[in-house]
Amino acid sequence: MRRELDELFAGRAFWLLLLIVGLLVGQSFITAVNAYAEASGIGGGVAALAQGLSPLDGFVTPVLGAYDLAITLLFPFVAIRLVASEKSSGALKLMLQWPVTMRAQLASKLVALLVAWLIALIPFAIAAGLWLAYGGHLDAGETLNVVAGYTLRFVLTSALAVAAAAMMPGAANAAVLVLGITIGTWALDFLAAGRGGFVQKLATFTPTATLRAFERGLFRVDVVLILLLLSLCFFALAGIALQLGRAVRERVLRDAIAVAIALVAIALAAQVHTSYDLSENRRNSFGAADARMLAAIGKPLEVTVFLAAEDPRMSDFENNVLVKLRRAMRVEVHYPFGGSSALFENDPRYGEIHYRLGGKTAISRSTTEEIVLETISSLWSGGLQPAGVAPGIRRAEARRSTGDEYPGYPLAKRPASAALIFYVLWPLGVLTAWLLRSRRTG
Numbered sequence: 001m002r003r004e005l006d007e008l009f010a011g012r013a014f015w016l017l018l019l020i021v022g023l024l025v026g027q028s029f030i031t032a033v034n035a036y037a038e039a040s041g042i043g044g045g046v047a048a049l050a051q052g053l054s055p056l057d058g059f060v061t062p063v064l065g066a067y068d069l070a071i072t073l074l075f076p077f078v079a080i081r082l083v084a085s086e087k088s089s090g091a092l093k094l095m096l097q098w099p100v101t102m103r104a105q106l107a108s109k110l111v112a113l114l115v116a117w118l119i120a121l122i123p124f125a126i127a128a129g130l131w132l133a134y135g136g137h138l139d140a141g142e143t144l145n146v147v148a149g150y151t152l153r154f155v156l157t158s159a160l161a162v163a164a165a166a167m168m169p170g171a172a173n174a175a176v177l178v179l180g181i182t183i184g185t186w187a188l189d190f191l192a193a194g195r196g197g198f199v200q201k202l203a204t205f206t207p208t209a210t211l212r213a214f215e216r217g218l219f220r221v222d223v224v225l226i227l228l229l230l231s232l233c234f235f236a237l238a239g240i241a242l243q244l245g246r247a248v249r250e251r252v253l254r255d256a257i258a259v260a261i262a263l264v265a266i267a268l269a270a271q272v273h274t275s276y277d278l279s280e281n282r283r284n285s286f287g288a289a290d291a292r293m294l295a296a297i298g299k300p301l302e303v304t305v306f307l308a309a310e311d312p313r314m315s316d317f318e319n320n321v322l323v324k325l326r327r328a329m330r331v332e333v334h335y336p337f338g339g340s341s342a343l344f345e346n347d348p349r350y351g352e353i354h355y356r357l358g359g360k361t362a363i364s365r366s367t368t369e370e371i372v373l374e375t376i377s378s379l380w381s382g383g384l385q386p387a388g389v390a391p392g393i394r395r396a397e398a399r400r401s402t403g404d405e406y407p408g409y410p411l412a413k414r415p416a417s418a419a420l421i422f423y424v425l426w427p428l429g430v431l432t433a434w435l436l437r438s439r440r441t442g
Contacts, residue, residue, distance in 0.1 A: 004082065004112035011081055014116060015434040017074050019427055024066035025123035026422020029130070032062040033415040042412035053408040054281060055131075056142050061215045063127050067150050068211065070120070071157050076178045077171075078116060079161035082109050083238070084171035102239045106162070110235070113158045117151065123426065130418060137409040139280040142217040149214025152227045153207050157182075159234035166241035182207075205270075216323070217279025225269035233262035275327055281406035286324050290373055294328040297380050301325070302356040304334040306349045317353070317367040324369070355379060 008014055036058040086095065095105065124147075128138060160181060164174035185206040203209055210223045236258045240251050277284040285291065303322075307314040325331045337350070353372075355362045357379040364375050 001108045001111060004108045005115065007082060007085070008078070008112050008116055009437055011078070012434075013078050013081055015430055017070070017078055017116075018120060019430045020074060021066070021070050021120050022123045022422055022426035022430065024069060025063060025127055026418060026426065028063045028066040029127040029422065030415045030418050032059055033131070033134070033411075033413070033418070037412050037414055040410035040412040042414070051281075051406050051408045053410050054406075055137050055139070055409055056146070056215075056217060056279060056281075059131055059136065060138070060143050060146050063124060064146055064150055067120070067124070068153075071150070071154050072182055073179075075113075075117075075120075075154060075157060076161040076175060079109075079113055079158045080165040080171050080174045080178070082112070083162055083165035083242075084174060087165070088170075102242060106235050106239050109162060110155075110158065114155075117154050121147070123422065126421060126426075127418075130415070130421070134411060134413040134416070136411045136413075141278040142280055145217060145219050145278040146214050148219075149211055152224065152231075153211060156207065156227050156231045156234075159231040159238075163234040163238040163241070166238040216284060216319075217277060218284045218323070219276040219278050221274040222269055222272040225272060226266050229262055229265050229269060233258060236262075277327070284323055284327060286328055286369070286373070291328050293373075293377060293380075294325070297329055297357070297376075299358045300330040300332060301376065302332050302334070304336065304354040304356075306336055306347065306352045306354070308337045309335075313351070313367045321367060321369055321372050325372075 036053070039053060039058070085091075098105075128143075132138060157178070161174065161178050164177040165171065168174040168177055186208065189203050189206045189208050191203075204213075205223060205226050210220075210227065213220055213223060237255055240246075240254045240258065243251065246254075275284075286294065303325075305314065305317065307317070322331070322333060337347075351365050353364050353367070355364070355375055357376065360379045362375050362379050364371060366372065
C-alpha cells in the first residue's frame with residue numbers, strides 16, 4: 001500500500017490533475033452561484049417561484065458536474081500510470097515473485113486511487129462550505145447520493161483504465177481504448193433515446209445515464225450492483241492479464257470465464273427493482289395516496305407513447321411521469337416512433353399516449369402527472385370517478401393541507417472570495433504540496 005501511494009504521489013500527473021480539478025470546480029461553482037442568485041431575484045430582478053429553487057439542481061449537480069469531465073479525460077491517465085509504469089520498467093516481473101497475491105496488489109491500487117479521489121473531492125468540500133457560509137441550504141441525503149454516484153463512476157473508470165493498461169502494450173494504447181469505450185457508451189445513450197426495449201434498458205446502465213439518476217436524487221440498487229459488478233469484472237481481467245507466467249491460451253480462457261460470470265451476475269442484478277427517492281422535494285415519487293393506489297392495482301400497465309425522442313413532451317413525460325410510474329408499479333412502455341425524428345410524421349396518432357390496464361384502454365394527449373394518474377385511476381375503477389372536484393385538484397389541495405409542498409431555498413448572494421480561493425489559493429496550495437513532496441523524496 002505504501003508503495004502504491006508513493007507511486008501515486010510521485011507522478012506529476014496526479015498533481016496536475018488536482019490543479020485542473022480545482023479550477024474546474026471553481027468555475028462551475030462561480031457560474032452556478034451566479035445563476036442561482038439571478039433566479040432568486042438578486043439586484044431587483046424577477047425571482048423565480050421559490051418551489052423551483054432547489055440546491056440539488058442549482059448547486060450540487062452543476063458543481064459536481066466538473067468531476068464528470070475529470071473522470072472521463074483526466075483520472076484514467078492516473079490509473080493507467082500505476083500499471084503501465086510497472087510493465088514498461090520491468091518491475092512487474094519482480095512483483096510477481098513477491099509473496100503477495102495479485103488480488104492484494106490490485107486491491108492496493110484501488111485503495112490508492114480512492115485516496116486520490118478523496119483528495120480530489122476537497123474542492124467540492126470547499127465549495128459546499130462556501131455555499132453554506134453564504135446562507136445556502138444543503139440536504140445531506142440528496143448531496144451524499146450524488147457524491148456516491150460520482151464515486152461509483154470513478155471506481156468503474158479506474159477499473160476500466162487498470163484493465164486497459166494491463167492488456168494493452170503501452171499507456172497510449174490503453175488511453176485510446178478507454179476513450180473509445182467511453183465514446184461508445186455516449187453513442188449508445190444517444191441512440192437509445194425514445195426507442196424502448198432492450199436497447200433502452202441497456203442504455204440506462206451507461207455511466208452518463210446512471211449519473212442522471214443520481215443527480216435526480218434517485219438511488220437505484222440495480223444500478224449500484226451493476227456498476228460494482230462491472231468494476232469487479234474489469235479488475236479480474238486486469239489480474240488475469242498481469243499473470244505473465246501463464247500461457248496466452250489459458251489467460252484467454254480465464255477472461256472468457258470471468259466475462260461469462262459477470263454477465264450472468266449483471267443479468268440477475270438488472271432484475272432488482274428496488275430504489276430510494278433521496279431527493280428532498282420527492283421529485284421521483286408520487287404522493288402517498290397516489291402511490292398506494294398504484295401499488296394496489298396489482299396488474300401491469302402497458303403504455304404506448306406516440307412521440308419522437310426529440311419532442312419536448314417526450315422528455316417531460318419521461319422525467320416527470322414515467323420515472324415515478326416505474327417505481328410505483330409494473331410498467332411496460334412502447335415507443336412506435338423510436339429512432340425517428342418524426343418531423344414529417346403524418347400519423348394521426350402522433351402526440352397520443354395509449355394506456356392498457358387489464359384489458360381496458362384509454363387515450364390521452366396530456367403528459368402532466370395529474371391527468372396521467374386520473375387516466376390510470378379511471379381504467380382501474382372502470383371509469384367511475386367520485387363526485388366533486390377533479391382528482392388533480394383534490395391532490396393539490398391535499399398536498400397543501402398536509403404541508404407537503406417543497407418550500408424551495410432562494411439564495412440571492414454572489415460568490416464572494418470564490419475566485420481568490422479557487423484561482424489563486426488552490427493552485428498555490430497544490431504547487432506547495434508538490435514541491436514539499438518532491439523535496440522530501442529527493
